[in-house]
Amino acid sequence: MAEQNIILPAGSLETKTTTLNVGPTHPATHGVFQNIMELDGERVVSTEQTVGYIHRAFEKLAERRPLYQVTPITDRLNYCSSPINNMGWHLTCEKMLGVKTPKRVDYLRIIIMELARISDHLICNSIVGVDTGAYTGFLYVMQYRELIYEIYEEVCGSRLTTNIGRIGGFERDFTPTAFEKLEKFLVEYPKVLKEFENLFARNRIFMERTIGGGAISAARALNYGFTGPNLRAAGVDYDVRVHSPYSSYEDFEFDVPVGSTGDNYDRFLVRNQEMYQSLRIIEQAYQKVQAFKGTENDVFHADVPEYYLPEKQDVYTKMEALIWHFKIVMGEIDMPKAEVYQAVEGGNGELGFYLISDGGRTPYRLHFRRPCFIYYQAYEELIKGGMLSDAIVTMSSLNLIAGELDA
Amino acid sequence: MALTNETITSRLQEKFGAEISGIEETYGMLSFEAPKALNLKVLQFLYDDPQLGFQFLTDLCAVHYPDQVGRELAVVYHLHNLADNVRIRFKVFTSVQEPDVFTATQLFSSANWMERETYDFYGVNFVGHPNLKRILNVDEMDYFPLRKEFPLEDQTRVDKDDQMFGRG
Numbered sequence: 001m002a003e004q005n006i007i008l009p010a011g012s013l014e015t016k017t018t019t020l021n022v023g024p025t026h027p028a029t030h031g032v033f034q035n036i037m038e039l040d041g042e043r044v045v046s047t048e049q050t051v052g053y054i055h056r057a058f059e060k061l062a063e064r065r066p067l068y069q070v071t072p073i074t075d076r077l078n079y080c081s082s083p084i085n086n087m088g089w090h091l092t093c094e095k096m097l098g099v100k101t102p103k104r105v106d107y108l109r110i111i112i113m114e115l116a117r118i119s120d121h122l123i124c125n126s127i128v129g130v131d132t133g134a135y136t137g138f139l140y141v142m143q144y145r146e147l148i149y150e151i152y153e154e155v156c157g158s159r160l161t162t163n164i165g166r167i168g169g170f171e172r173d174f175t176p177t178a179f180e181k182l183e184k185f186l187v188e189y190p191k192v193l194k195e196f197e198n199l200f201a202r203n204r205i206f207m208e209r210t211i212g213g214g215a216i217s218a219a220r221a222l223n224y225g226f227t228g229p230n231l232r233a234a235g236v237d238y239d240v241r242v243h244s245p246y247s248s249y250e251d252f253e254f255d256v257p258v259g260s261t262g263d264n265y266d267r268f269l270v271r272n273q274e275m276y277q278s279l280r281i282i283e284q285a286y287q288k289v290q291a292f293k294g295t296e297n298d299v300f301h302a303d304v305p306e307y308y309l310p311e312k313q314d315v316y317t318k319m320e321a322l323i324w325h326f327k328i329v330m331g332e333i334d335m336p337k338a339e340v341y342q343a344v345e346g347g348n349g350e351l352g353f354y355l356i357s358d359g360g361r362t363p364y365r366l367h368f369r370r371p372c373f374i375y376y377q378a379y380e381e382l383i384k385g386g387m388l389s390d391a392i393v394t395m396s397s398l399n400l401i402a403g404e405l406d407a
Numbered sequence: 408m409a410l411t412n413e414t415i416t417s418r419l420q421e422k423f424g425a426e427i428s429g430i431e432e433t434y435g436m437l438s439f440e441a442p443k444a445l446n447l448k449v450l451q452f453l454y455d456d457p458q459l460g461f462q463f464l465t466d467l468c469a470v471h472y473p474d475q476v477g478r479e480l481a482v483v484y485h486l487h488n489l490a491d492n493v494r495i496r497f498k499v500f501t502s503v504q505e506p507d508v509f510t511a512t513q514l515f516s517s518a519n520w521m522e523r524e525t526y527d528f529y530g531v532n533f534v535g536h537p538n539l540k541r542i543l544n545v546d547e548m549d550y551f552p553l554r555k556e557f558p559l560e561d562q563t564r565v566d567k568d569d570q571m572f573g574r575g
Contacts, residue, residue, distance in 0.1 A: 052542060052543035057552065059528070064559040096434075220516075222463055223516045223517065225465070225516075243492050338433065338434070341434075352485070354466060365470045374521065375517075376520075
């Protein structure tokens with residue numbers, strides 16, 4: 001018999017648990033997540049998350065940037081729904097500056113934000129599908145995320161890192177093509193969503209894989225600072241859109257779906273239902289937008305000359321517009337002294353902006369409350385004692401976005 | 408009866424008297440501060456009091472004010488009462504030489520990483536924290552990068568006259 005050449009690490013025969021390094025770039029983790037897991041067979045004994053692999057010091061960068069130069073930074077937080085981040089940032093600025101936006105702007109913003117929410121949930125839910133072994137759903141719904149991206153493109157010119165909107169409104173009005181695409185989406189998407197739901201929601205294999213995995217009680221979820229669909233899946237009906245309405249969310253009729261067990265299956269169902277609710281909101285918002293008549297129908301921004309870029313034609317022909325253009329682009333306008341906290345309901349929870357201004361041209365301090373940074377710390381508690389394969393599903397069902405996590 | 412900022416203030420002053428200072432209301436949110444030795448007592452009181460019930464820690468971060476001698480670092484807690492839907496902001500100040508503040512991890516599990524982040528960027532030493540080490544930056548780093556003594560742009564540049572832009 002040939003001699004064995006396997007060299008075992010010292011003491012490995014005595015050690016009952018195995019240390020497994022999942023990540024930083026593991027094919028089963030969607031993003032840069034490292035977990036050093038202690039495994040007993042296939043069961044997770046403990047894990048330590050390492051975060052910060054794509055940390056880009058956004059909070060520091062923001063301290064040297066005028067307001068508009070911060071918007072592209074917010075794109076790169078939760079990049080699955082960057083319009084929500086952009087709008088959240090603009091709302092923060094508007095709150096600080098005391099800008100009141102016209103209703104039409106609010107409704108157009110809501111259309112964009114809810115589209116972003118749909119695309120965010122769509123990715124998350126279809127990735128849960130991929131991790132449980134069903135690739136079809138993911139490929140199928142990509143087509144409709146593409147349609148959402150085309151709408152962004154019509155409105156702001158870019159797709160993923162959108163930099164959409166301005167303080168006080170939008171950079172330009174929605175084009176007829178944007179509305180056409182929106183109508184197409186509203187007609188076609190509900191059927192696709194239904195089909196997507198049918199693939200998973202009562203699928204025996206999917207249910208077996210997700211029910212009971214990564215469960216958390218409402219009390220623990222609150223203590224861990226869960227927000228968004230993850231908290232609602234645990235049975236707490238906290239939604240920033242309802243609790244502290246922004247951008248005229250109070251004008252809309254929608255339900256807040258809640259789960260009960262806080263497990264992977266409930267998180268899936270809550271997100272799925274939220275997409276239907278988002279569709280409801282978009283439909284209402286679109287009707288409201290269409291109801292505007294006359295000059296009201298052309299409004300797409302508030303009148304804030306200090307912060308809203310003037311028309312390009314005016315910049316070339318009028319002195320005052322040229323001055324404003326220069327001052328805005330160079331960021332030479334001093335902000336008022338203020339301390340503001342503004343939260344929006346992001347794709348994965350309460351996205352907060354804590355802005356302190358000392359009256360200068362840049363924020364004195366800007367802190368992002370990133371929902372997934374806060375709830376990712378519960379990961380160990382969620383997966384302890386479960387199977388390694390469930391830990392992977394739990395990770396994707398939490399909707400962790402590396403860009404937001406590491407800021 | 409809805410919980411108002413006045414009620415919160417009077418409840419706090421009943422309990423802590425003159426220790427609660429800096430009470431102001433900015434953009435509708437009540438903000439106040441307490442001595443750093445009392446931070447846990449105040450948080451616990453806000454948590455336990457049946458009328459107040461601030462049981463959700465929304466956010467925890469720090470701010471550096473290099474000009475305020477003896478109280479350079481502020482630790483800011485954003486708390487939320489979900490039942491009455493009221494948010495408050497609570498601050499404790501500490502000197503940068505002795506940045507020791509009690510940890511809130513016993514009260515809020517969510518404070519764990521937020522305190523690590525605050526330590527990582529500002530060097531606030533959270534006394535009693537179970538695992539106070541750097542989280543987003545590399546472990547070998549030996550400074551606290553979000554403090555104001557680290558400006559972003561190279562301040563020695565001479566090719567750019569900032570006076571032209573009124574920055575000075």
